Amino acid sequence: MSAPLLVRAARREAVERTPVWFMRQAGRSLPEYRTIRERHGFFEVAHTPELCAEVTLQPVRRHGVDAAVMFADIMTPVIGMGVDVDLVEGVGPVVDRPIASAADVQRLRAPDPDEAFAPVLEAVRLVRAELDADRAVIGFCGGPFTVAGYLVEGRPSRELPRTKALMLSEPETWDALMAKLAEVFAAYLVAKVRAGADVVQLFDSWVGTLSPALYRDRVAPWSAAILAAVDVPTIHFGTGASHLLVDMAAAGGDVIGLDWRVPLDDGWSAVPGRAVQGNLDPAALGAPWGVVEREALDVLARAGGRPGHVFNLGHGVLPGTDPDQLTRLAHLVHERTQATLAA
Numbered sequence: 001m002s003a004p005l006l007v008r009a010a011r012r013e014a015v016e017r018t019p020v021w022f023m024r025q026a027g028r029s030l031p032e033y034r035t036i037r038e039r040h041g042f043f044e045v046a047h048t049p050e051l052c053a054e055v056t057l058q059p060v061r062r063h064g065v066d067a068a069v070m071f072a073d074i075m076t077p078v079i080g081m082g083v084d085v086d087l088v089e090g091v092g093p094v095v096d097r098p099i100a101s102a103a104d105v106q107r108l109r110a111p112d113p114d115e116a117f118a119p120v121l122e123a124v125r126l127v128r129a130e131l132d133a134d135r136a137v138i139g140f141c142g143g144p145f146t147v148a149g150y151l152v153e154g155r156p157s158r159e160l161p162r163t164k165a166l167m168l169s170e171p172e173t174w175d176a177l178m179a180k181l182a183e184v185f186a187a188y189l190v191a192k193v194r195a196g197a198d199v200v201q202l203f204d205s206w207v208g209t210l211s212p213a214l215y216r217d218r219v220a221p222w223s224a225a226i227l228a229a230v231d232v233p234t235i236h237f238g239t240g241a242s243h244l245l246v247d248m249a250a251a252g253g254d255v256i257g258l259d260w261r262v263p264l265d266d267g268w269s270a271v272p273g274r275a276v277q278g279n280l281d282p283a284a285l286g287a288p289w290g291v292v293e294r295e296a297l298d299v300l301a302r303a304g305g306r307p308g309h310v311f312n313l314g315h316g317v318l319p320g321t322d323p324d325q326l327t328r329l330a331h332l333v334h335e336r337t338q339a340t341l342a343a
Contacts, residue, residue, distance in 0.1 A: 004136035004198050006067045010233035010254045012275050012308035018300070018337035019066035020330050021138070023203075023237075024316030025059040026071045029323050032058050042087050046072050052123035057130055062323060063330045067136040067199070068127050070192070072120060074142030074203060075150065077188045078181075080116030081108045083151065091155060098154035098162075102173045108180050113191035121195040128196030136199050139192035143204025143238065144181040144226065145219045151177070160209055167218050174218060182222035186229035193230050201235035202227060202253070208240025215244050220251040227252030235277055239315055245270040260314030265302040275308030282313045285325045292325055296332055305340050 002008070006019040027033055033055055036045060045051045055071040075085045075093045084096035099105060114121065128137050150156065152163040167174045189200045202223060210219065227234045236253025238244060242262040249256050249271040258267040258278035268276045284295045296311075303309040311333045317326065 002134075004066070005134055006136040006138075006310060007198050007233055009308060009310050010199060010235070010275050014307055015341065016338060017334050017341055018303070018309055018311050019136075020311040020333040021065045021067040021069060022059070022063075022313055022317050022326060023069070025063065025065060025069060025326070026055050027317070028319040029317050029321040029326070030058055030062065031323070032062075042073070046076065047119045049119050049122035049126055052120070053126035053130065056123065056127050059326075060131065060135065063327045064334070065330050066134070067138050068131055069138040069140060069201070070120070070124060070127065070197070072140070074140075074147060074205075076117070076120065077141060077184050078108075078147060078151065080111045080113075080188075081180075081184055083108070088155075093150050094155045095151055099148075099151045099177060100162075100166075102170075102176065105173060105177045105180060108177075110180065110184050110187070113184075113187045117188060117191060121191055124192055124195035124197055128198075137197045138199045138201055138235075139189060139197035140201040140203050141185045141188055141226070143202050143207055143219075144178050144185060144222045145210070145215075146204050146206045147181055147185075148174075148177055149206050158206075158209075160206060164209075167214070171218070178219070178222040182225045186226045189226065189230050193232050197232065199233045199235065200230055201237060201257070204236075204238040204241070207238040207244065207248075208242075210244070212244055212247055216247055220247060223248075224251040235310075237277065242267065249274055255308075255310060257312070258314065263302060264299050264309075265304070268303075268306075275310065276303075277310040277312045279312070279314040280329075282315050282318050282321070285313075285318070285321045285329070289325065289328060292329060293332060296329055297336065300333065300336060300340075305337070311337075 009015050009019050056068050060068045086094045088094050149160045149163045233254040235255040237257025255275040255277050256271045260281035264279050
């Protein structure tokens, strides 16, 4: 039996059509998800295997995408480390006791992943059993820098002042925090792969706030350790990180995710020898269909039918997105690339 389409594309093999999936495809853009959330809280859904599997599969059924990305939060692993996290509506993850010292880092535990993340792993098994063999299960975790930012700031922050101050003024404490996060995140992804994940993505939302030198010195070694821990294709994605593409590729990733800020062909030129994922601006989906089609075809034209393109957005699906736009977009990518690649 051949590997899932996404896996083959990640390996830069010739494929019958370009695979497509959407970051944050499961969640608030879907009315069927909102129906579930009327009765269940976010973490209740994420940590109940049957509910998590259902929400993960909803966009696959509706949109016909080539992968199911597991419904989870990037803070899930640190909850297993003993951190109290509250997901505040309209704010994001809020940490009860932010990390401020070496003693705070020492208190973080490295749990047994099979015990700490048992509900998540069972959800992976349920999704893999439900999906067609040609569709992939994607497991993901947050990048260690991004998660460290939440832990140090205590809540989302665009400037990350406390995080950068800790990184610059107490490098030993910072390195200890990153090392512990990398250890737990690697074990978390390895467990997901054992449970049935075909691909994993490292999602570094805030890494674009760093300079290349700071990224190389204080982040890349630990991202590299996480990506090297699994034996399935890996996707390495950062937001606002066009200036870091070369360094992120050096850290690892069979596929380098591109956000919408860089033309896809330019981004691909920066990471030769890698597959790329992206990179339609999520905001384009709020425009009339003709605009969405035009922008999507531009992305495909820049990919040029080369092996190794995974079609996606340049970031996650925005909450107010019309799900019918996503369905039409998935069908468009399939139809246009099936005709082109088969020619």
